[in-house]
Amino acid sequence: MPTVHIEEAGCRDCGLCVEICPTDVFEEDGPKKLAKVVRQDDCIGCTSCVYLCPSRCLSVTDAKTQRPFHRMESNRALVSRFLQQVPAMEQLGQADYDEALKDTHVRLQALSDALKEIMGRGQRAVGRSAGNLAAAHMPEMYETTELAQLLAGLRRRFAHAFEFDAQLDTDAKSATLTFPACAMHKVVAAQGEPAGSANLCELFHEYFAGLMSAFSGKSYTSATIGTVGQCTVKFQIRS
Amino acid sequence: MASRTEKMQDILRGLRGASPDIIGAAVVSIDGFIVASVLPSEVDEELVSGMAAAMLGVGERISSELMASTMEQVYVRSEKGYVVLNAVGADSVLVVLTTKDAKLGLVFIEVKRRCQELGKAIAASA
Numbered sequence A: 001m002p003t004v005h006i007e008e009a010g011c012r013d014c015g016l017c018v019e020i021c022p023t024d025v026f027e028e029d030g031p032k033k034l035a036k037v038v039r040q041d042d043c044i045g046c047t048s049c050v051y052l053c054p055s056r057c058l059s060v061t062d063a064k065t066q067r068p069f070h071r072m073e074s075n076r077a078l079v080s081r082f083l084q085q086v087p088a089m090e091q092l093g094q095a096d097y098d099e100a101l102k103d104t105h106v107r108l109q110a111l112s113d114a115l116k117e118i119m120g121r122g123q124r125a126v127g128r129s130a131g132n133l134a135a136a137h138m139p140e141m142y143e144t145t146e147l148a149q150l151l152a153g154l155r156r157r158f159a160h161a162f163e164f165d166a167q168l169d170t171d172a173k174s175a176t177l178t179f180p181a182c183a184m185h186k187v188v189a190a191q192g193e194p195a196g197s198a199n200l201c202e203l204f205h206e207y208f209a210g211l212m213s214a215f216s217g218k219s220y221t222s223a224t225i226g227t228v229g230q231c232t233v234k235f236q237i238r239s
Numbered sequence B: 001m002a003s004r005t006e007k008m009q010d011i012l013r014g015l016r017g018a019s020p021d022i023i024g025a026a027v028v029s030i031d032g033f034i035v036a037s038v039l040p041s042e043v044d045e046e047l048v049s050g051m052a053a054a055m056l057g058v059g060e061r062i063s064s065e066l067m068a069s070t071m072e073q074v075y076v077r078s079e080k081g082y083v084v085l086n087a088v089g090a091d092s093v094l095v096v097l098t099t100k101d102a103k104l105g106l107v108f109i110e111v112k113r114r115c116q117e118l119g120k121a122i123a124a125s126a
Helices: A016-020 A048-052 A073-083 A094-135 A139-143 A147-157 A183-190 A199-216 B004-018 B045-067 B104-125
Strands: A003-006 A026-029 A034-037 A058-061 A165-168 A175-179 A220-226 A231-237 B022-029 B034-037 B073-078 B081-088 B092-099
Touching: A003 A034, A016 A026, A016 A048, A048 A058, A094 A183, A094 A199, A094 B045, A139 A147, A139 A199, A147 A165, A147 A175, A147 A199, A183 A199, A199 A220, A199 A231, B004 B022, B004 B034, B004 B104, B022 B045, B022 B104, B034 B045, B045 B073, B045 B081, B045 B092, B073 B104, B081 B104, B092 B104
Parallel strands: none
Antiparallel strands: A003 A058, A026 A034, A165 A175, A175 A231, A220 A231, B022 B034, B022 B092, B073 B081, B081 B092
């Protein structure tokens, strides 16, 4: 029988699991409205909650023999009714995804250009602040403050979007990261800008410094030191 | 010998002590880091430093676009008081919080004097 576990420290009371669960296994509990498992026996092991949880604090064990509820053909109609729409995947083709990606590129580029135009040098603080705020969505990354482990964790966490090689300085307090392949490079290349030194890249480097600062409890800042073919960025604790 | 931060902290304490209407002050780098601070304990320093750096950036842009000049000062008036931001050197800003009863002219004079001292402290350590 499937068993649902909630890592309480990670729950951010978003309520998505309570909304999505087809068998109402969860309820919001207490003044903080944290999710709580109240009908364990009703779990059908669809794992929708696991996929949906932005904090990744939900797990379902002993669900191996269950096929995902929402992917079973016989449940399609029910899932559609819950979602009140035909799943987006069925409506969109590859051309739509390509177009959506292009739109996202343009929006990102426009957003970073607007920040630069309005805030000038002040945009770096905004980039880092964004990293600080985004860190709250990755509670699992708070497990270590040691730089080498932290970077290893970040490499795993962002493997779907970019890769990087890290070289720690001798004092193990700063690190030089090389990004040979990064989703952001495609965005800036589409706009004819050089990877690494483009404004969007600079913003992202500070965003990454913000993440490192939040997870380590130290104040990291970024300095782009190389942009030929790939980004090389030094992250160091601000003295 | 006092470190740069200690020197700046002393200057900020002097600024705060100059008038009971000055309730706090901080020096923030353009990167949004607190360099020295005598802000009230209930103020979130990280948030203030980020906002001050952003404000400094916006101030610089407005000055250069509309007046083709460098920014010197930004001030915000609210129902409860004022926030004065004054550039210190090329890469920092002094943030001063005052009550609504503060005599702004006096505050500006004090801010100008302390900015010169802060600028010297920064230059000496560069």
